[in-house]
Each structure stands twice: as C-alpha cells, then as structure tokens.
Amino acid sequence: xxxxxSQFEQYQQDGYVVVEDLLSDPEVERITDRIREYVTGERTxxxxxxxxxxxxxxxxxxxxxxxxxxxxxVGLAREDDVFADLxxxxxxxxxxxxxxxxNIDLLRSAAMLxxxxxxxxxxxxxxxxxxxxxxxxxxxxxIALDEATTDNGCMRVVPGAHxxxxxxxxxxxxxxxxxxxxxxxxxDDTVALPMEPGSVLxxxxxxxxxxxxxxxxxxxxxxxxxxxxxxxxxxxxxPPEWVESLHxxxxxxxxxx
Ligand SMILES: O=C(O)CCC(=O)C(=O)O
Numbered sequence: 001x002x003x004x005x006s007q008f009e010q011y012q013q014d015g016y017v018v019v020e021d022l023l024s025d026p027e028v029e030r031i032t033d034r035i036r037e038y039v040t041g042e043r044t045x046x047x048x049x050x051x052x053x054x055x056x057x058x059x060x061x062x063x064x065x066x067x068x069x070x071x072x073x074v075g076l077a078r079e080d081d082v083f084a085d086l087x088x089x090x091x092x093x094x095x096x097x098x099x100x101x102x103n104i105d106l107l108r109s110a111a112m113l114x115x116x117x118x119x120x121x122x123x124x125x126x127x128x129x130x131x132x133x134x135x136x137x138x139x140x141x142x143i144a145l146d147e148a149t150t151d152n153g154c155m156r157v158v159p160g161a162h163x164x165x166x167x168x169x170x171x172x173x174x175x176x177x178x179x180x181x182x183x184x185x186x187x188d189d190t191v192a193l194p195m196e197p198g199s200v201l202x203x204x205x206x207x208x209x210x211x212x213x214x215x216x217x218x219x220x221x222x223x224x225x226x227x228x229x230x231x232x233x234x235x236x237x238x239p240p241e242w243v244e245s246l247h248x249x250x251x252x253x254x255x256x257x
Contacts, residue, residue, distance in 0.1 A: 001094040001095065003019070003099075015163075015206065016157050016159070018193060018200070018201050021198050022091055022199065023197075024198065027198070030082055031083075032146075034080065034083070035113070050068060051070050052068060052069055053069045067115050068113055069115075069119070071113075072110035074106060074108065074244040074245065075109075076109045076111075077246055078246055083223075096141070096202075096227045097249070100137070100229050102249060102251075103230035103250035104228075104229070104247075105245045106226070106245060106246040106247075107138055107243070107245055107257070108131075109223075109224070111221065112222045113219065113220075113221050114214040114220040116219060119213055121210070121211060121213045122153075123177065123179035124185045124208050124210045125210075126166065126169070126180070127140050127206075131226075132235040132240065132243075133235060134232065134235050136166065138226055138227060138228035139203065139205065139227050140204075140224060140225075141200060141201070141202055141203075142200070143198075143225070144199050145221040146219050146220055147197060147218075148195045151214075152215070152220035153220045154194045154211065155193045155203075155209060155211055156210045157190060157208070158189050158191075158208040158209070162204040165206065167208065180208060190209075230247065230253055231253050231256055233257060234257055
C-alpha cells in the first residue's frame with residue numbers, strides 16, 4: 001500500500017486524502033462487533049473514557065448504553081486485541097510512514113459513534129488544538145465503519161486551510177470539546193466527504209473540520225487513530241496528564257511525548 005503521487009500531493013496541498021476500501025468487509029465487521037460489545041456493556045475489561053450523547057430520547061434505544069457518543073483512550077489500542085491490530089494495520093502504517101517517516105507513535109484512539117437520531121454535531125476544530133505537541137503535523141486517520149453520508153454526519157473539511165497554522169479555539173459547553181472561535185467557518189467553506197465502510201481519511205492535524213448531527217435512522221460509526229512522529233515533544237514545560245502515547249514502529253526517543 002502506498003499513496004500515489006497525486007494522492008500524496010493532495011495531502012500536502014489540501015490537508016487530506018481519502019483511500020477507498022483500505023479495510024476489507026471482514027475487518028470492518030470485526031471492529032464494529034467489538035464496538036457493539038463495549039457499547040452494550042457485554043465487554044467491560046478495557047479502560048477508556050465513555051461519553052453519552054447530550055440529547056438522548058428516552059426509549060429510542062434497546063440498551064441503556066447505546067446512546068454512546070464516543071469512547072476514547074490510547075488504552076484501547078494497548079489492551080484490546082481488535083483495536084491493537086487496527087493501530088498496527090500494515091496498510092495504514094504504510095501511509096503514515098510515507099507522511100511521517102518510520103518512527104511512529106499513536107497519540108489518540110477513539111470510537112466516534114453518532115447514534116441514529118441523537119448523534120450530535122462536532123463543531124469546527126483543528127485536532128492540533130487539543131494536543132500541545134510539536135512538530136504540528138500529526139495525522140488523524142478517520143476510518144468509516146458505516147456508510148457516512150451528508151445526512152448522518154460524514155466528515156466535512158476546509159481544504160487547504162491546514163497551511164494557515166493554529167487558529168484560536170475556545171471551550172464549548174458540552175464535554176471537553178473546544179471549537180474554533182477566531183474564524184467563522186460555515187458549511188459553504190467545506191467539502192463533504194461521504195465514505196463507504198472501510199474507506200479511510202488521512203487528515204493533517206491543522207485541517208479545520210466539522211461533522212453534522214445524525215438525523216437518520218442509521219448509525220454513523222467511525223474509528224479514529226492519530227499518529228505522530230516518535231520524536232514529537234510537548235510545546236509546554238508542563239504537559240497535560242491526559243495526553244498518552246503508545247510506541248508503534250521504528251525507534252523510540254527519550255524525553256519525547
Ligand atoms: O467523527 C466525528 O464525528 C468527528 C470526529 C472528530 O473530528 C474528532 O473527534 O476530532
């Protein structure tokens with residue numbers, strides 16, 4: 001697996017590239033089965049942060065745990081065999097190596113679920129704003145596990161805006177999210193990226209992006225893995241405790257994130 005020259009150029013120029021059908025149907029099914037086990041409470045052993053949707057309609061779900069907005073934690077890739085295999089997926093790592101070089105750490109691992117009817121929006125943000133690390137070029141890998149459409153909240157990106165650097169963000173009310181406040185982005189600034197299950201979006205961490213609420217009866221599940229260079233360092237002397245990393249490939253470097 002390798003990005004073609006035009007795909008590589010698109011990543012540099014627009015800040016993203018979608019690789020279609022990177023995962024096979026059985027691979028997607030293995031991941032969605034595991035997600036379902038966690039969401040319904042059938043499987044409990046792995047430690048991670050779980051967040052429910054803010055607007056839960058009573059009786060819309062069979063199981064109490066179903067309106068899960070996301071679950072997140074690098075521990076997912078450390079402790080769970082399915083997510084560990086995904087974090088070490090040969091074809092994903094081949095692309096990351098092309099973009100970042102051979103020394104790779106995992107910075108984030110998260111299931112982003114947008115359940116039917118109640119799946120909420122994710123406001124405009126840059127992933128780099130959450131992570132005080134340099135160089136500011138980590139790559140977010142967004143894996144579609146269901147068909148992602150404009151109606152159920154597919155990814156929308158502002159092409160080329162990663163070259164503007166880090167833009168001002170502020171905290172928003174719900175959960176720990178932050179959103180861009182220094183600029184006013186709207187849907188007209190974005191390109192929508194509908195994707196089939198198994199297709200994978202590689203996104204520069206400075207690329208502003210947004211996902212709309214899920215107004216349909218279908219789930220829009222995705223899995224996120226963010227990779228950085230193993231030589232990455234915190235930008236502050238006092239790094240946040242919640243940033244965790246997992247070495248994935250190549251060499252490790254003392255004193256780095
Ligand atoms: O999957 C989504 O709806 C948005 C995910 C996202 O942009 C993020 O968590 O940084």
